[in-house]
Amino acid sequence: MQVVPRQGGGAVAGLGAAERVTEAWLANRRLSEHTRAAYRRDVAGWLAWCGAQEKDPLRASFLDVNAYARGLEARKLAATTVARKLSGLSSWYDFLVKIRAVEANPVGGADRPYVSRDHSATVGLTPGEVDALLVAAARAGERSRAVITVLADLGLRVGELVGLDLSDVGWERGHRTVRFVGKGGRPRRRVLTADAAEALDRYLAVRTSGDGRTSGDGRTSGDGPLFVTSSGGRLDRHAVFRLVRRLASEAGIPAADRLSPHSxxxxxxxxxxxxxxxxxxxxxxxxxxxxxxxxxxxRDRHNLDRDPAYMIAAARARRAGP
Structure with missing residues (x-):
């Protein structure tokens, strides 16, 4: 990475060189496009901060990373968001260490915010609310019904859902299945429930290819995205995000404006x-x-009804007999 002098005596890595290194780092990782985009933003944010502070990112210390993190926290970003940004930045520096651009990873010694593994900022849904969302989706049309049913019945990530192609849906050993690339680039497969399979078939029967043609018979052979827009383009995560909130509002679900596909x-x-x-x-x-x-x-893991003490006591009572 080329280092060029800046006015005022500081030095920063050349922007073009930094971008090339970032792309090389991302190319070396099995990541989804969504994750790649997030990592690019995280590194770009750090480089912009270094530029404003006239710091050379190749000579940054953990003290610089701490100052950057405290600045993020001052912007009222959630601890999980700050931790994620620092995690991406740490991975970037690990790559720089491997190519010998830096001697050590400055994020390694930084003070990262504590994030409890028991905490999640995602707003959840009760089973009854999921049912109400499915009813609203069925009223909204076949594509909406299929999208929400697959998300609800399989628990897919939204990136996995919108990344599905027609050829990913099929049959295996008597099961209707869907194949996709999961997080970390791992190929995965899941079964489709009867409701999800029916919703997909109904959608495929009216699915347009952008030129007015439909699949007609619900077949899933061929190429191209499974879920498409009215113009035939691939449905994106932002559209699904808006769909979930709109349908939740129509279903009268509380906190509809804070829900997401991850809910x-x-x-x-x-x-x-x-x-x-x-x-x-x-x-x-x-x-x-x-x-x-x-x-x-x-979300129900702390329910006292699930305390294993009840199960143990019940088993003891069965052994004791009448």
Whole structure:
């Protein structure tokens, strides 16, 4: 990375060089486009701060990173947001260490905000609210119904949903399935529930390709995005975000203006655990590498009705007999 002098005696990495290094770093990672875009913004924010402070990012210390983090907190950003930005920046510096552009990662010694694994800022939904959202989606049209049903029944990330292609839907060993690339670039597959499969088939029967043609028979062969706009382009995450909030408002769900597609993912995990699905099965379904992440999604995990003490006492009573 080329370092060029700045007026006033400071030095910063050349913008073009920094961008090239960032792209090389991202190319070296298996990431979704959404994550790549977020990482680009995180690095760009740091470089802009370094430029304003006349700091050379190649010579930054943990003290500089601390000052940057405190500045983010002063902007009233959530601790989770600050922690995520620093995590992306740390990964960027790890790459710089590997290519010997810097000797050490300055983020490693920085004071990162504490983020509890039991905390999630996502607003959740009760099973009844999910049902009401599905009813509103069915009234809104076949695409809306299919989008919300797949999110609710499978707990997919919104990026996984909008990234689906026609060819990703099929049959495997008697199961209707959907294949997709999950977080970290891992190929995954999930079964479609009867409701999700029916919703998809009804949508495919009226799905337009942008030139007025429809799939007609619900088949999913061929290329192209599964969920499309009226002009035939791929439906994006922002459209799904707006759809969830609009339908939630129509369904009379409280806090509709604070919901997101991720709210349905949280609801999926909570409902699965409440129905007795083992934690490891929910973890696998959601594509979590760490079971502690899955537990954070389970909003009902602190329900006293689920205290294992009741199960142990009941088993003891059965052994004792009448």
């Amino acid at each position: 349905l993912r949280h609801a999926f995990a909570t409902a699965a655990r409440s129905e007795g699905v083992p934690l490891e099965d929910v973890q696998d379904a959601m594509g979590h590498a760490d079971p502690r992440t899955t537990r954070r999604y389970d």
